Amino acid sequence: MENLPANKQFYNRAGSENGFYYPSKEEKQNHPYADYLRGAIARHQLKNQKVLEIGSGIGAFQDFIADYTGTDFSETVTSNYHKPFFCADAKTLPFPDNTFDAVFTHAVLEHIPDPEKALKEMRRVLKSGGILLLHAAWHVPWFASEGYTVRQYAELPPVKKVKKVCAHLWKHPLSRALDIVTCRFIILLRHLLFGSPKLHYKKRTANYETFWCSDSDACNSIDQLEAGIWFVKQGDEWIAPGSALKKFFMVRGELELRINKDDPAIQSTL
Numbered sequence: 001m002e003n004l005p006a007n008k009q010f011y012n013r014a015g016s017e018n019g020f021y022y023p024s025k026e027e028k029q030n031h032p033y034a035d036y037l038r039g040a041i042a043r044h045q046l047k048n049q050k051v052l053e054i055g056s057g058i059g060a061f062q063d064f065i066a067d068y069t070g071t072d073f074s075e076t077v078t079s080n081y082h083k084p085f086f087c088a089d090a091k092t093l094p095f096p097d098n099t100f101d102a103v104f105t106h107a108v109l110e111h112i113p114d115p116e117k118a119l120k121e122m123r124r125v126l127k128s129g130g131i132l133l134l135h136a137a138w139h140v141p142w143f144a145s146e147g148y149t150v151r152q153y154a155e156l157p158p159v160k161k162v163k164k165v166c167a168h169l170w171k172h173p174l175s176r177a178l179d180i181v182t183c184r185f186i187i188l189l190r191h192l193l194f195g196s197p198k199l200h201y202k203k204r205t206a207n208y209e210t211f212w213c214s215d216s217d218a219c220n221s222i223d224q225l226e227a228g229i230w231f232v233k234q235g236d237e238w239i240a241p242g243s244a245l246k247k248f249f250m251v252r253g254e255l256e257l258r259i260n261k262d263d264p265a266i267q268s269t270l
Helices: 006-016 025-029 032-043 115-125 158-171 173-194 224-234 244-249
Strands: 050-054 067-072 085-087 100-106 126-135 237-240 255-258
Touching (some): 032 100, 050 115, 115 224, 173 224, 224 244
Parallel strands (some): 050 067
Antiparallel strands (some): 126 255
């Protein structure tokens, strides 16, 4: 155990200690994402398709799909599954090309050290015309690993007290809106001027020692618009959100994409 990388040790512990990290199946199935997933499955007629979940945790959604396969980085969640499950790194999925009709992933991408490799793997294992339902904790804040929003002022040294104040200021809706809109204009300018297909994201320092709060263990921060444009640059169709305006101003939520491997020259507009 001691010889395993810190992230592998963390997620193995997460899978073996009830309530420490992974929500219960009941909590997951009552989460707003579960309602979204049920709707997306119906909308894209995925119930009887061959579907992969990446970062499937304790397998709370395995019965949403008839032909389901789950994957997770944790080696200790296996006993939760009665359908096919593989312990795997999202950057090196153990499946042949063009295996699945759909892939979905929820709150996983921000925990992957090289998210672009993971996105490439998602495309690789999907069939052309396959559906990708991509949800992440977009815009992970710089202070998540230190838990400034949940720790008490009294326990912090002076410098960290100042950081806690800054963290609360960042969380204000106006501050966040300004940050996101500024980020989006930079993204559009970069793609319009340079046209780079590379995925741009901010690195975060994951905390694998103390799980202060959600995304303390995140190691990157990605913007939805950046992720959506990355797929468009590959020749895929960005289905939802629908309009360009909704894509630009989305704060939370899922990206729905249709993978196009047949004619990369055909690209969706934003």
